[in-house]
Amino acid sequence: MQVDELSASSMCELMQGLECRLCVQNLSVYYGEFKALEDVNLMIPCKRITAFIGPSGCGKSTLLRCFNRMNDLVPGSRVEGSILLDGVDIYSEKYDLTELRRKVGMVFQKPNPFPKSVYDNVAYGPKIAGIKKKSVLDEIVERSLRRAALWDEVKDKIYSSALSLSGGQQQRLCIARVLAVEPEIILLDEPCSALDPIATQRIEDLLVELAGKYTIIIVTHNMQQAARISHFTAFMMIEKQGDPGRIIEFDETSRIFTNPENEKTERYITGRFG
Amino acid sequence: MTPLRKSFQERLEELERDLNFMCNVGIETVEKTRRAFLTQDFELARQIIDGDDELDGFVIQIEEKGVEILALQAPVAIDLRRVFVMLRIATHIERVGDLCVNICKVLLSLKGARISPEVREKMSEMFKRAIEMLRRSLESFRVRDASLMEGLNKMDDKVDRINRAFLAGVNGGDREEVETTVRILMIARFVERIADHAVDIGEDVKYMITGRFVE
Numbered sequence: 001m002q003v004d005e006l007s008a009s010s011m012c013e014l015m016q017g018l019e020c021r022l023c024v025q026n027l028s029v030y031y032g033e034f035k036a037l038e039d040v041n042l043m044i045p046c047k048r049i050t051a052f053i054g055p056s057g058c059g060k061s062t063l064l065r066c067f068n069r070m071n072d073l074v075p076g077s078r079v080e081g082s083i084l085l086d087g088v089d090i091y092s093e094k095y096d097l098t099e100l101r102r103k104v105g106m107v108f109q110k111p112n113p114f115p116k117s118v119y120d121n122v123a124y125g126p127k128i129a130g131i132k133k134k135s136v137l138d139e140i141v142e143r144s145l146r147r148a149a150l151w152d153e154v155k156d157k158i159y160s161s162a163l164s165l166s167g168g169q170q171q172r173l174c175i176a177r178v179l180a181v182e183p184e185i186i187l188l189d190e191p192c193s194a195l196d197p198i199a200t201q202r203i204e205d206l207l208v209e210l211a212g213k214y215t216i217i218i219v220t221h222n223m224q225q226a227a228r229i230s231h232f233t234a235f236m237m238i239e240k241q242g243d244p245g246r247i248i249e250f251d252e253t254s255r256i257f258t259n260p261e262n263e264k265t266e267r268y269i270t271g272r273f274g
Numbered sequence: 275m276t277p278l279r280k281s282f283q284e285r286l287e288e289l290e291r292d293l294n295f296m297c298n299v300g301i302e303t304v305e306k307t308r309r310a311f312l313t314q315d316f317e318l319a320r321q322i323i324d325g326d327d328e329l330d331g332f333v334i335q336i337e338e339k340g341v342e343i344l345a346l347q348a349p350v351a352i353d354l355r356r357v358f359v360m361l362r363i364a365t366h367i368e369r370v371g372d373l374c375v376n377i378c379k380v381l382l383s384l385k386g387a388r389i390s391p392e393v394r395e396k397m398s399e400m401f402k403r404a405i406e407m408l409r410r411s412l413e414s415f416r417v418r419d420a421s422l423m424e425g426l427n428k429m430d431d432k433v434d435r436i437n438r439a440f441l442a443g444v445n446g447g448d449r450e451e452v453e454t455t456v457r458i459l460m461i462a463r464f465v466e467r468i469a470d471h472a473v474d475i476g477e478d479v480k481y482m483i484t485g486r487f488v489e
Contacts, residue, residue, distance in 0.1 A: 257351065258354060259355070266352060270353050271279040
């Protein structure tokens, strides 16, 4: 579906009855005077993986960081338009930011565990949320590590430093840390770019498994990764340096990679740019 | 385009050159087969049977190159459809070659048999149409023009009608005549299959151009 067809009705048709609780409407993002994103309209299907692809600087990470308002931390940033989560604009003044960050977890490019034990990393969020009982925390830690496919590898060193784990294990620990607070949406910003192929495969397997329970949005430069794991793909780009990023095409991933509608998408995914 | 991507495109071009060469050999084989039938040239028929290894060799070469491109370059979109369709066309042409071999083998068993001018004329017409269909579908691939495929199904219907007319013309006779008739029917059926491959190639090319499968 090309950008000029990204109307609400055609978007609904594309979703084919899938539940969509996250909806982006006419979103533009500014960093000071610079317009980083322009007029983004998108529906994110629940319990599916949606990938954002596109060249560097096209606004993929900016868009991703709008979903949990991470851009609020950038001085001079502001947004126009809205992002509706269950029909409520997350940018409205009364929206509880702590609640938003609980519902929308995030995993970054480089694994960033706290310099604490494996256990403390996972228990951190639930503790902040007020859970104090050790047996409850134990249960959450084990469940989260199991869901992140890490339990078998760390169960005997759960009180060791998280920094002693391998890069791939650290990244799965970060995913376990997100899962511990029972989010609904997981944002991943290039989660495998610092990992070797085997660790990457583990994360990809994990994401596909988690997609049955969570709504996942991933930014990736690895187009084969987007093709392998995502159900829907948005291709973004800028016309020229200094222009805002826009969504050029959004469709089922299988269609984007076999028969994209927009010539720009085709030129990008077939490597004909530049 | 980066140097690596350029070399990828060059490899696609090379694959297409190989395929075009194979297709020319394939069409030439059908033309020779037609000539062998019409002139009862049994020596030519033997040459066609022996020469089939050439087409088999081409298809293996094209498949190896195509699979290597798929494995190493992971093409997508138009590049993926192009490689996929080239591999399919190569298989169709190889089968066209096999059908020519079948025709020639039956032809050899017709040595000494009397073939009526009407049968010759009908078979010549079938061959001509099948060759024209092959040419048209392969040309549509070369120039990426799906409109060339229009009319292909109608031409195929005509080939089918001539094939059925052979069957309708069967009315007994002595043992020798019946054997000749059965062999003629087999040849007609093989030519009809060649025309079917032309239709299939046309559909594949349409998919390559539009991204939509048609039947």
